[in-house]
């Protein structure tokens with residue numbers, strides 16, 4: 001039996017629990033970030049990177065997809081504590097050399113924590129793990145590409161190959177990559193978005209005609225009301241906090257909807273403002289609704305019902321009838337459907353008090369311009385698409401979309417996840433896009449839809465997917481059902497990872513495995529003697545340039561576009577008339593082709609060079625809804641029934657303050673007061689009492705789906721302010737518990753926030 005460790009190994013943790021913080025950021029954040037940066041970067045690199053992050057001529061922070069102000073950027077750099085951690089992680093001075101792999105076997109490394117793997121430094125040379133071997137060994141780039149090409153060309157069908165993308169890949173690399181994959185002959189392009197905002201994309205395309213958000217940053221400064229649902233910006237989008245602060249100062253109100261009382265939603269002290277140094281902070285949330293997990297549809301419906309009751313008494317004073325009549329369809333059906341629900345039943349589902357919901361309804365009633373922001377707390381549910389459709393219903397009733405200060409704001413995760421989709425990284429490409437590719441590049445594009453992330457895992461498990469290629473990311477640890485996914489990957493003939501840092505996906509592999517190390521965002525990219533820049537699209541649809549400024553971590557690194565071009569050249573050989581090598585030498589040529597294939601990129605090379613970049617067209621923003629009937633659509637969304645059996649709890653898997661997805665920067669969750677520990681489960685104190693579990697007592701977690709028991713042992717229980725019957729754990733530690741079959745309807749997003757588990761006390 002193999003002793004490979006598929007999941008984060010269980011290790012002694014010197015856990016400490018303190019009171020959750022009352023204010024996010026401020027001085028401690030500045031201190032924490034600089035301390036962190038200096039630990040892993042030298043002072044010169046540190047200053048250089050921090051001063052150029054998110055500047056007009058600098059590089060795009062790899063931390064998140066929150067937009068930068070169009071003007072007025074801080075001279076100190078537009079960054080946040082967690083952005084600094086992301087940069088330090090990439091610009092670290094530590095290196096993984098071939099010697100490292102000689103010293104440590106794959107099996108040994110798999111028993112290291114994710115934290116230790118990440119802190120080993122940057123990958124520096126291409127490496128191969130040959131079939132049956134215990135150690136990676138160096139390999140020349142040409143030989144690596146030759147091996148991959150041979151493998152790809154030996155498959156019975158191109159559909160036996162799977163090409164994953166994580167969301168850091170630039171527009172240029174993503175466009176080349178999807179082009180290569182399609183010229184090779186498949187649409188098997190699953191991406192991290194499948195696990196992330198797919199539910200938002202599906203819901204928004206169907207209802208308002210564009211799978212992206214409609215608001216701009218400026219809308220935050222003129223809005224009446226911001227609702228933040230299922231999102232923890234203090235940790236995951238800290239730069240959003242300055243926007244919320246500015247919105248508050250301009251008179252906006254904020255409602256937060258979240259099972260946890262997240263510090264970042266309570267109050268904020270701007271880490272780059274002098275007032276914060278003096279201890280000043282801004283209270284953010286005016287009304288905090290601590291709903292039960294997945295009670296958002298019930299809550300929104302309850303709010304709409306309360307609004308409708310007032311509307312009936314004062315017709316035309318609550319809903320925006322001009323908007324509803326001229327711009328929407330399905331209003332009558334929505335009202336008829338609302339009549340079917342009783343307020344009391346809905347209130348019960350939410351776990352809130354009617355009074356609290358009335359307060360929310362009143363604030364919404366008095367607001368003409370509303371923005372709703374959301375993230376994984378809404379998308380990663382079986383009814384994730386319904387969650388978002390329901391919030392769109394509320395916005396449509398209020399006419400709160402397509403005008404200044406109002407609209408949808410799905411807050412994206414990875415810094416270019418939105419751009420990758422725009423570039424065609426999608427397993428279900430639109431025919432018009434494929435037509436355009438065919439016309440521009442003269443090849444026959446595959447028309448059959450490819451696998452999404454979950455389908456890709458299933459295909460590998462069934463032996464239908466034999467070759468797995470990842471453009472970034474950490475597929476094993478980011479996906480659900482870790483043991484099942486590990487088996488799936490191990491069944492592959494070959495797994496290849498284009499990466500900057502070592503992670504578990506390099507260790508749990510197919511028969512042969514390759515690591516192709518690449519340049520990161522922060523690094524200078526020189527091709528054919530000329531310095532190149534790349535471009536990215538942020539959460540609000542602004543495309544802008546990103547230019548690295550520091551020396552590459554190793555002279556052996558290739559850029560992602562160069563890797564794709566060489567891969568294409570080796571694999572397709574004379575069967576492609578695309579000028580791969582020329583394009584990889586001059587990214588302007590790639591951008592010309594993007595312009596030729598994708599709407600909205602006119603004069604790409606000129607406009608991307610303008611300070612701040614340019615906005616992509618967005619119908620919903622302009623009040624034009626490109627749906628099947630040219631109207632924004634109301635939808636009918638059932639209230640989910642989340643019945644728990646005796647002893648069952650509803651688990652959400654969330655991020656700590658010290659992680660970026662599967663990258664573990666540190667072991668603290670500072671705002672939540674959890675220090676030096678990740679194997680924890682946050683529980684309501686009454687539930688702990690019921691189960692006879694004391695603070696920090698060790699418990700085993702178990703889920704039971706489809707007759708199969710999945711176990712995650714040795715988690716410490718922590719009493720926390722969370723509704724009864726709801727619990728929270730961190731991902732990726734708890735991913736073993738999430739069955740591969742637990743996915744959102746229509747979007748197929750793993751329902752990582754809706755996992756029923758049992759909590760077992762240790763036998764004493």
Ligand SMILES: Nc1nc2c(c(=O)[nH]1)N[C@H]1C(S)=C(S)[C@@H](COP(=O)(O)OP(=O)(O)OC[C@H]3O[C@@H](n4cnc5c(=O)[nH]c(N)nc54)[C@H](O)[C@@H]3O)O[C@H]1N2
Pocket residue numbers: 063064082196229230231232233235236237257258259260262291292293294295296375376377378412413414652653654655656657659660661662753
């Ligand atoms: N520092 C840092 N930044 C990041 C990331 C990171 O890991 N670290 N990840 C990036 C990525 S890829 C993404 S997608 C984003 C993720 O950003 P978030 O979505 O903010 O991340 P999560 O930790 O998953 O937080 C989900 C929030 O939803 C709440 N929630 C869970 N279930 C429900 C529910 O049923 N209803 C409601 N109303 N709330 C619920 C949780 O309590 C939590 O506050 O952040 C991006 N930015």
Ligand SMILES: Nc1nc2c(c(=O)[nH]1)N[C@H]1C(S)=C(S)[C@@H](COP(=O)(O)OP(=O)(O)OC[C@H]3O[C@@H](n4cnc5c(=O)[nH]c(N)nc54)[C@H](O)[C@@H]3O)O[C@H]1N2
Pocket residue numbers: 165166167168169192193195196197376380413414471472473474475477478479480498499500501502503518519520521560653654655660661662663731732734735738752
């Ligand atoms: N249970 C549970 N599971 C989840 C989630 C959850 O909330 N709960 N969230 C889901 C979400 S929202 C997402 S987005 C996914 C994330 O899934 P992924 O995107 O697959 O995972 P990351 O952890 O972001 O990937 C980190 C790795 O990316 C590589 N990398 C970093 N920068 C670069 C670069 O510039 N180029 C290249 N080529 N590689 C780079 C490094 O090697 C690093 O180890 O996880 C999902 N999984």
Ligand SMILES: [Mo]
Pocket residue numbers: 192195196197412413414
């Ligand atoms: Mo994400």
